[in-house]
Amino acid sequence: MLKYSFKRLISSVLTLMIIITIVFVLLRQMPIEGYFDNFDKLDQAQIQAKLSQLGLTDPIPVQLWNFFVDLLHGDLGTSSRYATGAPIADLIAKKAPISIKLGVLSMALSLIMGIPLGAAMARSKGKFWDKIGTVYIVFINAVPAAVYYIFIQMYGTSALTIPMLFDEKNLVTWILPVFSMSLGSTASYAMWLRRYMVDEMNKDYVRLARAKGVSDKKIMMQHVFRNAFVPMIQYIPTSLLYTISGSIYIESLYSIPGMGGLLVDVIGRQDNPMVQAIVIIYSCIGIIGLLLGDLLMGMIDPRISFVKKEGAR
Amino acid sequence: MPGIKDTMSQKLEKSVSAQLEQQLDSAAAINEDELFVLADYDQSAAEKAGYSNYSYWRSTLQVFFKNKLAVCLLVVLVLLVLFTFLQPHLPGQYPANLINTHPQTGKALSHVSPSFSTVLITAPQGAMVNAEPVKDAEGWYAVDNKLSTIKSRQKFTVVEYGENWCKIEYKNMTGYVKNNFQTKLKLPEDPTAVPYESRSNFNLDLYMSDVDYTNNGAALYVEGSKLTMNGDGTASFAQDAELRVLPSTHAFWFGTNNIGQDLWARVWSGTRTSLFIGFTVAFFEALLGILVGVLWGYVRKLDRLLTEVYNVIDNIPNTIILILISYILKPSLQTLIFSMCLTRWLGMARFIRNQIVIIRDRDYNLASRCLGTGTWRIIMKNLLPYLVSVITLRMALAIPGAIGSEVFITYIGLGLPVDIPSLGNLINEGRQLITSAALRYQLIFPAIVLSIVTISFYIIGNAFADAADPKNHV
Numbered sequence: 001m002l003k004y005s006f007k008r009l010i011s012s013v014l015t016l017m018i019i020i021t022i023v024f025v026l027l028r029q030m031p032i033e034g035y036f037d038n039f040d041k042l043d044q045a046q047i048q049a050k051l052s053q054l055g056l057t058d059p060i061p062v063q064l065w066n067f068f069v070d071l072l073h074g075d076l077g078t079s080s081r082y083a084t085g086a087p088i089a090d091l092i093a094k095k096a097p098i099s100i101k102l103g104v105l106s107m108a109l110s111l112i113m114g115i116p117l118g119a120a121m122a123r124s125k126g127k128f129w130d131k132i133g134t135v136y137i138v139f140i141n142a143v144p145a146a147v148y149y150i151f152i153q154m155y156g157t158s159a160l161t162i163p164m165l166f167d168e169k170n171l172v173t174w175i176l177p178v179f180s181m182s183l184g185s186t187a188s189y190a191m192w193l194r195r196y197m198v199d200e201m202n203k204d205y206v207r208l209a210r211a212k213g214v215s216d217k218k219i220m221m222q223h224v225f226r227n228a229f230v231p232m233i234q235y236i237p238t239s240l241l242y243t244i245s246g247s248i249y250i251e252s253l254y255s256i257p258g259m260g261g262l263l264v265d266v267i268g269r270q271d272n273p274m275v276q277a278i279v280i281i282y283s284c285i286g287i288i289g290l291l292l293g294d295l296l297m298g299m300i301d302p303r304i305s306f307v308k309k310e311g312a313r
Numbered sequence: 314m315p316g317i318k319d320t321m322s323q324k325l326e327k328s329v330s331a332q333l334e335q336q337l338d339s340a341a342a343i344n345e346d347e348l349f350v351l352a353d354y355d356q357s358a359a360e361k362a363g364y365s366n367y368s369y370w371r372s373t374l375q376v377f378f379k380n381k382l383a384v385c386l387l388v389v390l391v392l393l394v395l396f397t398f399l400q401p402h403l404p405g406q407y408p409a410n411l412i413n414t415h416p417q418t419g420k421a422l423s424h425v426s427p428s429f430s431t432v433l434i435t436a437p438q439g440a441m442v443n444a445e446p447v448k449d450a451e452g453w454y455a456v457d458n459k460l461s462t463i464k465s466r467q468k469f470t471v472v473e474y475g476e477n478w479c480k481i482e483y484k485n486m487t488g489y490v491k492n493n494f495q496t497k498l499k500l501p502e503d504p505t506a507v508p509y510e511s512r513s514n515f516n517l518d519l520y521m522s523d524v525d526y527t528n529n530g531a532a533l534y535v536e537g538s539k540l541t542m543n544g545d546g547t548a549s550f551a552q553d554a555e556l557r558v559l560p561s562t563h564a565f566w567f568g569t570n571n572i573g574q575d576l577w578a579r580v581w582s583g584t585r586t587s588l589f590i591g592f593t594v595a596f597f598e599a600l601l602g603i604l605v606g607v608l609w610g611y612v613r614k615l616d617r618l619l620t621e622v623y624n625v626i627d628n629i630p631n632t633i634i635l636i637l638i639s640y641i642l643k644p645s646l647q648t649l650i651f652s653m654c655l656t657r658w659l660g661m662a663r664f665i666r667n668q669i670v671i672i673r674d675r676d677y678n679l680a681s682r683c684l685g686t687g688t689w690r691i692i693m694k695n696l697l698p699y700l701v702s703v704i705t706l707r708m709a710l711a712i713p714g715a716i717g718s719e720v721f722i723t724y725i726g727l728g729l730p731v732d733i734p735s736l737g738n739l740i741n742e743g744r745q746l747i748t749s750a751a752l753r754y755q756l757i758f759p760a761i762v763l764s765i766v767t768i769s770f771y772i773i774g775n776a777f778a779d780a781a782d783p784k785n786h787v
Binding site for chain 2 (some may be wrong): 029142164248263267
């Protein structure tokens with residue numbers, strides 16, 4: 001287990017480095033306007049001076065090396081247009097907590113809603129609750145998130161008579177953003193839990209338990225649900241990934257001062273260093289999510305072994 | 314009663330045994346050689362035993378057509394897709410990018426509410442109006458029945474009192490003014506005791522008759538053939554005539570946007586763009602995904618390399634790749650399609666790779682290889698037909714997925730320019746107006762069309778994938 005964890009960690013770090021390299025090299029191809037806040041007013045010499053001051057005239061491998069060295073010191077560079085000259089790490093440190101709070105709250109809410117829904121769907125397979133749940137899952141999966149987010153904001157705020165925009169101190173304004181963000185994950189938890197539970201219900205040990213006369217409730221809670229929940233564990237950290245696109249929508253819709261809204265802002269202003277930093281941070285979140293998912297799986301389910309088996313495929 | 318039964322059964326038994334004896338006797342009489350005859354090979358008989366009328370595609374379609382919901386949605390979707398192509402060729406459609414302006418004032422017709430007809434009111438034969446030909450619309454006349462405007466606090470004489478209209482005399486003219494809360498006529502205690510002098514604190518419109526043939530004061534439009542001109546700028550209706558808010562019989566069914574473009578045309582044009590994006594992405598996803606997936610699964614030497622590449626790319630959230638590519642390249646249709654293809658083929662490739670690894674070394678493939686079947690033929694004939702269900706499912710889901718990604722990319726400001734209407738564009742434009750309840754139709758119409766398209770593709774895709782799985786054919 002330890003050896004596996006170590007290997008997995010190393011490969012995650014390597015992947016991260018490759019991703020940073022790709023992002024870095026790709027963003028060097030952008031027009032240089034994105035590094036200046038007053039490009040039109042400068043003459044050629046000033047532009048060159050600024051570029052060499054930023055280290056952009058160096059060959060790309062040197063730039064990349066410098067970037068990695070800075071990164072290890074916690075320095076993500078400085079913003080060029082969004083907040084000229086401000087260190088990006090500080091800007092993000094200000095914005096990140098609210099995004100994390102929203103993400104964690106919505107993840108909790110989606111677990112609270114998704115797991116009972118999935119279990120209810122599996123128990124009433126082919127009947128009322130299953131059909132209702134299926135309609136919900138199809139709707140969430142098929143319709144682009146932007147559409148129902150906007151409609152929730154539009155009608156939700158007027159139905160609950162709460163302000164349309166987010167205010168950190170006013171707790172009522174947290175309801176709709178958190179609720180909207182949790183809808184997607186709720187659907188996927190419900191879908192997977194239903195599938196695993198139905199699979200599990202058809203297994204022999206469940207039939208045996210039923211034949212022995214164990215009550216339906218006990219079978220569901222102690223046998224089916226427990227076993228079906230194990231593969232679900234893997235998805236929980238991964239669902240952080242899905243809250244990313246959700247947070248981008250939600251934060252700019254409700255004008256929440258978080259990372260997602262920040263990304264939309266800096267894209268609009270073509271602030272290259274900021275885009276680069278935020279993209280790298282989101283990639284990190286994704287990788288950490290996958291890594292945690294794999295490690296949790298290994299810890300929880302003793303049947304999964306990480307010893308490599310050689311054999312004919 | 315038992316007696317009868319016994320006799321009946323005894324009779325039957327006797328007759329049966331008699332028959333048996335007869336048969337045995339006749340059999341004994343046959344020669345040994347005649348008893349066993351070699352059967353000749355009969356081709357039609359041989360085919361009869363081995364023939365099965367099972368056909369994969371027919372069974373697939375049969376199973377699919379049993380799913381009523383999916384068939385209904387398929388019909389809806391086919392009609393919708395046909396209509397998006399038909400719509401620009403229908404008579405009386407406004408082009409999607411045309412900025413409609415008012416022919417008289419020249420102002421853009423922005424935020425016109427959705428309506429199915431341009432008719433505001435119908436005027437009876439003989440009614441009098443002022444008429445003036447419209448410059449940019451041949452055969453159309455701008456009409457109104459305003460006689461004059463009475464300035465505020467000017468005195469006039471009421472000669473006839475009504476609930477809604479008062480007939481008045483003012484500077485040698487006899488006409489009608491509205492009697493409502495807006496005009497606020499200063500009336501005596503008993504207003505029906507005519508005539509008396511009166512006035513208002515507001516400017517009053519004096520009409521020729523006790524009907525308002527204007528559009529909140531602006532002119533209405535009518536075809537010239539329905540008018541009889543009097544020569545002094547006035548005209549009377551030669552027949553009953555419909556008075557319209559625009560010099561055109563074509564209404565803005567979905568209203569117009571803020572710069573006066575017809576939303577009806579834009580929604581269908583946008584659906585066309587979005588479907589084009591969806592189909593193109595689905596096609597490239599299938600093409601790239603199958604190609605790479607087959608190589609990955611079938612060629613052992615490539616397995617390690619491609620798995621590593623997959624692990625790296627899969628670790629980056631798709632959204633981020635989408636944003637990054639759209640950010641680096643200039644926003645255009647090609648960029649959008651390219652960035653979506655870049656994120657989507659990977660999933661397809663992995664699906665196919667996993668399936669191929671599972672079935673690659675099954676006995677029938679081993680046998681096929683031993684018999685000297687070429688790799689290409691094995692892939693095309695032995696492996697891919699197994700994957701039809703997976704491939705169709707992923708292709709069908711690629712379409713709503715691509716439309717959704719398009720909405721997302723447009724939302725964060727990296728989407729198509731506004732002169733290429735797409736559902737993403739329209740929704741994004743509509744989103745900016747949600748604070749005003751009267752303008753929400755600009756969001757609701759594109760959202761409804763988009764939801765119909767994506768939900769239909771999703772359900773049809775799932776139903777077809779189920780139907781394409783031979784396990785469901787029995």
